[in-house]
Amino acid sequence: MTNRKNSEREPDGLRERKRRDTHRRITEAGLKLFSARGFDATTLDAIAAEAGISRRTFFHYFRSKDDILLSLQTGLGESLAAALAERAPGQRPIAALRQAMHALLAAYAPDELLALDRLMLSSEAVQSRKQATYLQDEALVFAALCAYWPEENPAALRLAAILSIGITRVSMEAWRSGDGQRPLAQYVDDYFDALAGI
Amino acid sequence: MTNRKNSEREPDGLRERKRRDTHRRITEAGLKLFSARGFDATTLDAIAAEAGISRRTFFHYFRSKDDILLSLQTGLGESLAAALAERAPGQRPIAALRQAMHALLAAYAPDELLALDRLMLSSEAVQSRKQATYLQDEALVFAALCAYWPEENPAALRLAAILSIGITRVSMEAWRSGDGQRPLAQYVDDYFDALAGI
DNA sequence: TCCATATTTTGCACTCAGTGCAAAATAATA
DNA sequence: TATTATTTTGCACTGAGTGCAAAATATGGA
Numbered sequence: 001m002t003n004r005k006n007s008e009r010e011p012d013g014l015r016e017r018k019r020r021d022t023h024r025r026i027t028e029a030g031l032k033l034f035s036a037r038g039f040d041a042t043t044l045d046a047i048a049a050e051a052g053i054s055r056r057t058f059f060h061y062f063r064s065k066d067d068i069l070l071s072l073q074t075g076l077g078e079s080l081a082a083a084l085a086e087r088a089p090g091q092r093p094i095a096a097l098r099q100a101m102h103a104l105l106a107a108y109a110p111d112e113l114l115a116l117d118r119l120m121l122s123s124e125a126v127q128s129r130k131q132a133t134y135l136q137d138e139a140l141v142f143a144a145l146c147a148y149w150p151e152e153n154p155a156a157l158r159l160a161a162i163l164s165i166g167i168t169r170v171s172m173e174a175w176r177s178g179d180g181q182r183p184l185a186q187y188v189d190d191y192f193d194a195l196a197g198i
Numbered sequence: 199m200t201n202r203k204n205s206e207r208e209p210d211g212l213r214e215r216k217r218r219d220t221h222r223r224i225t226e227a228g229l230k231l232f233s234a235r236g237f238d239a240t241t242l243d244a245i246a247a248e249a250g251i252s253r254r255t256f257f258h259y260f261r262s263k264d265d266i267l268l269s270l271q272t273g274l275g276e277s278l279a280a281a282l283a284e285r286a287p288g289q290r291p292i293a294a295l296r297q298a299m300h301a302l303l304a305a306y307a308p309d310e311l312l313a314l315d316r317l318m319l320s321s322e323a324v325q326s327r328k329q330a331t332y333l334q335d336e337a338l339v340f341a342a343l344c345a346y347w348p349e350e351n352p353a354a355l356r357l358a359a360i361l362s363i364g365i366t367r368v369s370m371e372a373w374r375s376g377d378g379q380r381p382l383a384q385y386v387d388d389y390f391d392a393l394a395g396i
Numbered sequence: 397t398c399c400a401t402a403t404t405t406t407g408c409a410c411t412c413a414g415t416g417c418a419a420a421a422t423a424a425t426a
Numbered sequence: 427t428a429t430t431a432t433t434t435t436g437c438a439c440t441g442a443g444t445g446c447a448a449a450a451t452a453t454g455g456a
Contacts, residue, residue, distance in 0.1 A: 018451095043441065065442075131326070135329055163357065163364075166360035194353035194354040198361075213422090241411085
């Protein structure tokens with residue numbers, strides 16, 4: 001503990017490079033085996049072997065088998081909260097959220113997302129944990145909204161947060177079941193438009 | 199398979215009575231031990247012993263340890279959907295949902311709910327699965343809304359479903375962290391009122 | 397280059413959840 | 427009571443995940 005200056009830095013010694021590499025190899029091994037045999041039928045022994053490490057070492061990189069998939073989830077809440085920083089002055093929360101979501105969508109890589117989503121569907125536990133992360137995303141968005149619109153009614157901001165995450169969720173769902181024909185952004189707009197007629 | 203007329207009936211022979219009793223004993227044993235030692239520290243062996251059955255028999259009653267707690271969850275989606283049948287003619291979906299939630303709330307037993315909720319908090323897996331059930335509730339409410347308001351824009355009904363479940367969630371949260379001082383129904387009203395100012 | 401130290405990897409032994417199978421115990425029925 | 431259906435149990439097994447301590451490897455300085 002004499003070494004390592006209170007973290008923060010991203011050192012680039014052999015150690016860190018190897019660590020990142022091992023992490024990547026485990027992820028790749030997991031994805032490869034999951035898609036080949038399914039999540040449940042893939043044992044940690046198989047993943048460790050494929051990644052060229054011991055079973056025990058796996059747990060120094062991931063807390064559980066689930067986490068291989070879950071760690072690939074993009075931090076929706078964080079991203080949305082960050083994108084809110086670009087709001088226009090005087091803009092209403094909902095309008096700002098709509099704009100923030102469009103900004104995010106531009107950065108998405110559709111095909112990988114679809115494939116990952118399908119993999120997650122194959123394990124009940126993973127699926128549950130994934131859905132639970134939506135609530136955390138919602139909390140992050142709510143916090144950001146409170147910070148940026150301190151004069152608004154918190155209850156209304158809470159609802160705005162619920163809606164933004166909910167719209168993301170159902171838009172992705174609609175987009176996925178339409179196999180990505182229409183662009184994701186259009187579904188998002190449909191839902192935001194529907195908000196007026198509620 | 200010559201017996202049992204395609205289920206539906208709730209026979210009351212010795213077999214069924216014993217079965218129900220065992221189920222109840224397992225639940226009670228689980229709750230007792232969970233609150234005494236915590237969820238994770240309670241083994242299935244301990245639960246089986248406390249309930250007076252063998253470990254193997256446990257799995258004829260529950261699919262997993264989690265399910266002891268999860269099976270106690272009230273079917274929010276089903277109840278809400280059912281309560282929507284009482285809607286007034288010409289009433290808007292949101293107004294009907296608000297009314298339906300009030301009808302439900304009247305039937306709730308606060309203290310048990312609070313205790314159960316706290317137990318669920320103690321296991322990550324249980325918590326995730328519980329939160330995942332919200333999405334199923336949402337789907338049920340959405341289906342009911344579509345059935346009752348076929349002329350409305352489905353996207354708007356989807357948002358209404360999202361909001362109704364979301365409001366339930368955050369109301370319970372606020373109520374729980376306020377330790378049940380204000381009645382749950384007031385939180386619900388606060389959120390529905392806030393809807394106007396979004 | 398070699399040494400002392402910090403970190404990572406590994407093996408081993410263990411606990412516990414959950415499953416498949418077949419035999420034993422118990423209830424229903426005739 | 428005898429036959430049949432259902433439930434309970436024991437046993438042996440797989441696989442996830444953990445604690446511990448020793449072995450292997452990287453780092454930084456002399």
